[in-house]
Every structure is written in structure tokens, then in C-alpha cells.
Amino acid sequence: MRIDQATTRFLAAVEHEYGYSEHTVRAYRRDLADLADYAEAAGATELAACDLELMRGWLWDRQQRGLAATTLARNVATLKSFxxxxxxxxxVPGNPASRLRSPKAPRELPRVLADEQITRILDRAERRAADGDPAHLRDRAILELLYASALRVSELCTLPLSGLDRRERIVRVLGKGGKERVVPLGAPAARALEDYLAAGRQALAERAAERGAERAAGAGSGSEPPLFLGNRGGKLTTNAVYRLVARELEQEPGGGPRGPHTLRHTAATHLLDGGAxxxxxxxxxxxxxxxxxQVYTHVSTERLAERYRQAHPRA
Incomplete structure (x- = not known):
């Protein structure tokens, strides 16, 4: 068997048999495609040549290209799983990646928004949604839910309509590894979702129907319809959520990442700050x-120290 054939079978297994997340499968696919290209350039196309030496050579090549330690650590995880x-x-007679070691990545604390920053973001979203535009109603609900329930962006985009319990104010989320968990949401998020479901989602779904894309909106597709729909009525993409959050974070002071994970980090840190x-x-x-x-306890400690330095007269 060739290396590229083996990687194709492995990817099919992790996607359809093991239930790995779309994000993980996409990362595995990129890594193994690069490995197969490296092996072919080295004249090692057969699976028997996919040994520890080849894998170390591939990792060394990527390190020489200047890839970050976090990326290399993910590459090692891909090889170990493969x-x-x-x-x-x-x-093969044994796992050729068993002796690989992940490089130590520098510890970086996640970006966390201050209370007043997240308040400004959600207030802006509420003002925009006041015009009744379906996309504005949806965007407000997305931002409120990301902060209220600390969801991953992939979890939000795949959340089915049935996953929201409006009476109990909870969402049932299918997370990494296919594990389901129940997450509460607060009153502001519940109100934003009610407004979106009352006047936003149906209008977006009708756009899909007009385009003959009922399946994209989840109607009659045999799978549960998604809670959030895109501007054309199809399934909301993670890229669309990234763009939405990035636009909001661009308006706030501070550097660092501008993706939806910042709202997840912020929610976790604010929970710990509040005594959770x-x-x-x-x-x-x-x-x-x-x-x-536990990384969020470090963030909380740093925030406490910063506030102490700012507020205490003898800090």
C-alpha cells in the first residue's frame, strides 16, 4: 500500500467511524497531505518506508520552514494517531510515531476582554438588531450565545434547532469526541435567541427556499435543521462567525487573536472571576x-494583579 492510500483510508476512518470533529479531520488532512508530498519527494512512496526516520525528517523540514511550536506539536499528534x-x-508491525516527542510551546495566556468591552460589543449588536434585519437578529444571538455559554465556534455552527431548550434556558452541545454536554445560557442570550427565532430564522430559511436550497437550510434533508442559518439561508459557516467576531474585536482596544475563541476565553475567565x-x-x-x-486561573490571577497595581495606592 502507498502512503497516500493509507492516509486516505485513515481520514475516512476518523471522519466516519471515530466521529472526530470537522476541525480535527481538516487538520489531519492538511498534515498528512504534506507528509505524503514530503515522502514522495524523498522517493519513499510505499507504506513500508513510513518509519520513524521519515517522520522525523518531515518534522525537521517543517521546523526549518519556521512553523510554530504549536503547529509542530499538532503535527506530532497527527502522526501518533495515524x-x-x-x-x-x-x-505495520508497530506504531512508527510512538517515539516522537512534541516540542514545548511557549505558554501564552489567551486574550480576554474586559467587562466593559464585552458589554460594548453586545450593546452594539442589540442596537443593530433593533432594525429587525434577520441577519442582525442572528448576529446578536450568536454573540450573546458565544459569551453566555462559552461554545466553540464549531459547536455553535452545528448546533441543531432541537438543541435549544427555550423553557429551561439550556443548550445541548455535541463537543469534541462526540461528547454531549448541557450548557446554561443567561436571560440576555435567551431574549436574543427568542427574537431571532421569532423574526429572523424563518426569513433566512425562506431565502434558501427561494433559491431552491431547502436541503441547505436543513428542510427535508434527513438531518436535524441547524439553529443558525447563513445570509442565503444555508448552513452557517465557521468563517462567517469568524468575520462577525473579528469585526467587533477590531473596534476594541488590545492586541491578540480576533476570533470567536476570544469570547470563549472571556466567558471562562469572567466565570472564575465571579467565583465559579x-x-x-x-x-x-x-x-x-x-x-x-486551569489556564484561566492564571488569567484571573494576572487580571487581579493588574487591578491591584492600578487601584492600590502602595502597589
Missing amino acids: GAWLERGGH DLRVVQEMLGHSSLAST
Whole structure:
């Protein structure tokens, strides 16, 4: 078997059998396509040549290209997962990636918005939605929900209409690894969602019907219709949400990332600032490890220290 054939089978397995997220499958596909190109250039097209030496050579080549340590760490994770699949399937005698080590990435704290910044963002969204435009109603609901429930952008875009319990004010989210969790949402987010469902979503769905794209809006497709629809009535894309959040963050002071994850980081940090238990925040975020959640305690500590320096006369 050729390396490219093996990677194609592996990607089909992780997508359709293992239920990996769309984001993970996309990252695996990019990494393994690059690995296959590197192997072909080295004259190593057969799977038997996909050994530890080849993998180390590929990682070294990527490091020489100046890729970040976080990217290289993801590359190692891809190779380990691919190697484990090869071993389980009996394609190779052992996992060729088992001895690879991930580079240590510099610890960077996530960008977190101040209380007044997130208030300004949500107030602007509410003012825009006052005109009744379906897209403005949807955008306000998206921003409120991202901050209220700390969802990942992929979770928000795939959230089915049935995942929202309007009476209990909760959403049922399918997170990483196909794990479902129940996340609460506050009164402002609930009001924004009610407005969107009352006057926004149906108008967007009608655009899809006019274009003959009922399946794109989830009607009659055999799958659950999505809660959020795009401007043309089809499924809302992650890129559209990135653009929405980036436009808002551009108007706020401070550097750093401008994607939807900033609202997730902000929600988690504000919960801890408000006294929420770390394990409660872990459950809300859908982290499998408490260590992933603990980064927000560092953010809270730094914010406390900064406020102390600003406010205390003898700081």
C-alpha cells in the first residue's frame, strides 16, 4: 500500500467511524497531505518506508520552514494517531510515531476582554438588531450565545434547532469526541435567541427556499435543521462567525487573536472571576482534562494583579 492510500483510508476512518470533529479531520488532512508530498519527494512512496526516520525528517523540514511550536506539536499528534491506526490495522508491525516527542510551546495566556468591552460589543449588536434585519437578529444571538455559554465556534455552527431548550434556558452541545454536554445560557442570550427565532430564522430559511436550497437550510434533508442559518439561508459557516467576531474585536482596544475563541476565553475567565468553581467551568467548556481549564486561573490571577497595581495606592 502507498502512503497516500493509507492516509486516505485513515481520514475516512476518523471522519466516519471515530466521529472526530470537522476541525480535527481538516487538520489531519492538511498534515498528512504534506507528509505524503514530503515522502514522495524523498522517493519513499510505499507504506513500508513510513518509519520513524521519515517522520522525523518531515518534522525537521517543517521546523526549518519556521512553523510554530504549536503547529509542530499538532503535527506530532497527527502522526501518533495515524501510526496507532496503522498498527491496529496490522499495516505495520508497530506504531512508527510512538517515539516522537512534541516540542514545548511557549505558554501564552489567551486574550480576554474586559467587562466593559464585552458589554460594548453586545450593546452594539442589540442596537443593530433593533432594525429587525434577520441577519442582525442572528448576529446578536450568536454573540450573546458565544459569551453566555462559552461554545466553540464549531459547536455553535452545528448546533441543531432541537438543541435549544427555550423553557429551561439550556443548550445541548455535541463537543469534541462526540461528547454531549448541557450548557446554561443567561436571560440576555435567551431574549436574543427568542427574537431571532421569532423574526429572523424563518426569513433566512425562506431565502434558501427561494433559491431552491431547502436541503441547505436543513428542510427535508434527513438531518436535524441547524439553529443558525447563513445570509442565503444555508448552513452557517465557521468563517462567517469568524468575520462577525473579528469585526467587533477590531473596534476594541488590545492586541491578540480576533476570533470567536476570544469570547470563549472571556466567558471562562469572567466565570472564575465571579467565583465559579473550576470543575464547573471545566464541565461547561467541555474540557476532558482539568489542566486545560486551569489556564484561566492564571488569567484571573494576572487580571487581579493588574487591578491591584492600578487601584492600590502602595502597589
